[in-house]
Amino acid sequence: MDQNMLNEICLRQLTLSGVHEGETVAILSEGAERLDYADAFLYAARRLGAAAYHLRLPAPAGSSGAWAVGESGLAANPQAVEALKQADMLVDLKFLLFSKEQFAIQDAGTRILTAVEPAPLLARLMPTPELRERVEVGAELLSKASSMRITSPAGTDVTYRLGVYPTMSEYGYTDQPGRWDHWPAAFVFTGGADDGVDGTIVLSPGDVLLPFNTYVQAPVTFTIERGFITDIRGGLDAELLSSYIKSFDDPRGYGMSHVGWGLDERAHWHGLMQFPGGMGMELRSFYGNVMFSIGPNNELGGPNDTPCHFDIPMRGCSLFLDDEPVVVDGDVVVPEMRPAGRH
Numbered sequence: 001m002d003q004n005m006l007n008e009i010c011l012r013q014l015t016l017s018g019v020h021e022g023e024t025v026a027i028l029s030e031g032a033e034r035l036d037y038a039d040a041f042l043y044a045a046r047r048l049g050a051a052a053y054h055l056r057l058p059a060p061a062g063s064s065g066a067w068a069v070g071e072s073g074l075a076a077n078p079q080a081v082e083a084l085k086q087a088d089m090l091v092d093l094k095f096l097l098f099s100k101e102q103f104a105i106q107d108a109g110t111r112i113l114t115a116v117e118p119a120p121l122l123a124r125l126m127p128t129p130e131l132r133e134r135v136e137v138g139a140e141l142l143s144k145a146s147s148m149r150i151t152s153p154a155g156t157d158v159t160y161r162l163g164v165y166p167t168m169s170e171y172g173y174t175d176q177p178g179r180w181d182h183w184p185a186a187f188v189f190t191g192g193a194d195d196g197v198d199g200t201i202v203l204s205p206g207d208v209l210l211p212f213n214t215y216v217q218a219p220v221t222f223t224i225e226r227g228f229i230t231d232i233r234g235g236l237d238a239e240l241l242s243s244y245i246k247s248f249d250d251p252r253g254y255g256m257s258h259v260g261w262g263l264d265e266r267a268h269w270h271g272l273m274q275f276p277g278g279m280g281m282e283l284r285s286f287y288g289n290v291m292f293s294i295g296p297n298n299e300l301g302g303p304n305d306t307p308c309h310f311d312i313p314m315r316g317c318s319l320f321l322d323d324e325p326v327v328v329d330g331d332v333v334v335p336e337m338r339p340a341g342r343h
């Protein structure tokens, strides 16, 4: 993307994020990655009258390819962490999520926005206050629920006992102290009690496996008992999932993690065909997807910090909170969560 356009969308982002005169915006990048994004955010912060600086970490010694969940590159730089804690807002171009350092920076009151997806996607899924409102309606409903049941025509029937972990919202910008968000995003989630997820989940062709960044080709059946996956059955996709999880040699890799639904009608289910190398935020966000996750729940304050993590957005599911329908056959049925024109 042309630098002027990148400047423009980053200006819109920081405007939504409430950046103003007297604030300090820090931008964190690593190696040669996204230096054009860093320039655009510096421009945007300055346009809004904020002080700004760019903190650039060296490229990591060895690159693993898949997500290096929880490795921030900041562990060896405590002085950098201290500096970032002093900022009002941190723009993370490197992906700190799940790291101790990210939590410490948030705890100090710094709001954090992650931006690592391809620039054309950032532009197309530019957050809006209207989308935020609908996400917050969802978060409000979810935070009051004591159970979630998910069903599908393929045979999914799983129940999450709620009420232990907080509800999180992601709508693509952040204007509150200490709050994290990811651009682009439009979904809500929480986690079941550590021993409170039971039932069966059956993945159908077209459901999405992140971070494999692939679409399921053949059904996969998960058996879940007391919060852990006890059996994974099916064809090639099931074997790949099993083999991957097993390679971590960590029983917590079978834990049930966050669960929720997506609300952005502009996000495409086919998104991975367009941006195969991204983080998959478009897939987490597409309207009416029901996403469950496997692995760590430390993001929600839980004890599981395994690095083995899957996010699995599913199509065509129904989701009930305390037996009230929220998503039916992949369509959101709560009027306040539907975009204008879908009533």
Ligand code: FE
Residues within 6 Å of the ligand: 258, 293, 309, 310, 311
């Ligand atoms: Fe996740």
